[in-house]
Amino acid sequence: MDLLWFLCWRVAPLILLSPCGLWCMLVHITNEQPVHVIPGSRLDLKARIKMDPREEISMVTWEREPETGFDPVTLATCSGGSLKCAGTRPNVYANTEMREATLQINGYGRADSGEYSVTVTDRTGANSTARCIVREYEAVHHVSVSVNVSHSTLVCGEAWGTDPRFSWLHETAVVTQKVGRVSRDGTTLFVTMRPICGHFTCVVSNKLGHGSAAYAATPCESEGRGMTAAVVCLVLLLLLCGGVLAFLLWRRHKHSNRRERLEESL
Structure with missing residues (x-):
């Protein structure tokens, strides 16, 4: 008890004498x-x-x-x-x-x-x-894409822009799970598609504009074959329609000629 009173008498003056x-x-x-x-x-x-x-x-x-x-x-x-x-x-x-x-x-x-x-x-x-x-507030500057082939990753970098936001495109579409997975901060794309093909683009943007950089892998063969097959099918369909139309016109013309000859003979 004496110690408590002693501390109170010691601390109270310090509090009162303090600036605030x-x-x-x-x-x-x-x-x-x-x-x-x-x-x-x-x-x-x-x-x-x-x-x-x-x-x-x-x-x-x-x-x-x-x-x-x-x-x-x-x-x-x-x-x-x-x-x-x-x-x-x-x-x-x-x-x-x-x-x-x-x-x-x-x-x-x-x-x-x-x-x-x-x-x-x-x-x-x-x-x-x-x-x-x-x-x-700085605009986006010097966007670049680096490749780690062994780990199938693409890393996007930007020099000194303020509050940069990253997004990825494969060809002209937003990257889906079929193509790969994007890291939480958006800077890294983990490519899961096999084989790795096509154009990959990193877009960095903020309030003052945007910049982009691309990485071109080998062309996707499946896409090329699909386009070629579509063109061939379209050409064949047009030829078939043209042939049927020409046959119908020829047949109509032939029947009209026979009818005119029968009328003349009668």
Whole structure:
């Protein structure tokens, strides 16, 4: 019991003397990271502030610095009793209300990429900071297909596009189970058809477009024979129909001539 009282008397002053007591102000950015923005579009960042009802916010500051961590730039500040916000550039807007801070940049460009931070300061001078990475949304570049003949696999690769999505075609149709199985991420095609033949195409796409690469195996003989047989059957059918039509016309003409001769003789 004496030990418990001793600990209480020791810990209580530390809690009271701490900058935020038992209630510490916290801020975090709700955007999923990293944030990718299409050039020319709008960047929207949102942060939520968690604090004790007795605390008050005195300032909110938005900054950006390169991912290397040098030369931070202030983008916007919100201060005063009503937390009025002012951006440092015409296309930068900020707002703070209902324990939520937002930053908006119109006409996003490559120079706007980097590490963004929002710092919230209360009346006592204590502050909390949250950070997130913002990068430019890149188009698909340099699609390629590599072949592992021993394992009957085709692997599709892409250089640096943002959020690439992979799909496979055999000839001009989507790959089915008869042809092979596609991995969960879509990058690998496990070919199960035997023998491996025809054209395989990997298509990589995202919000800015798509690219493709192909692998050509030996031509599928069954398809060639089927096409040839179809053409031959069509030609024979046309010849047969033409022959029947010609025979009917000849027979009709012959009977008409015989009827005319009988009439003349009578």
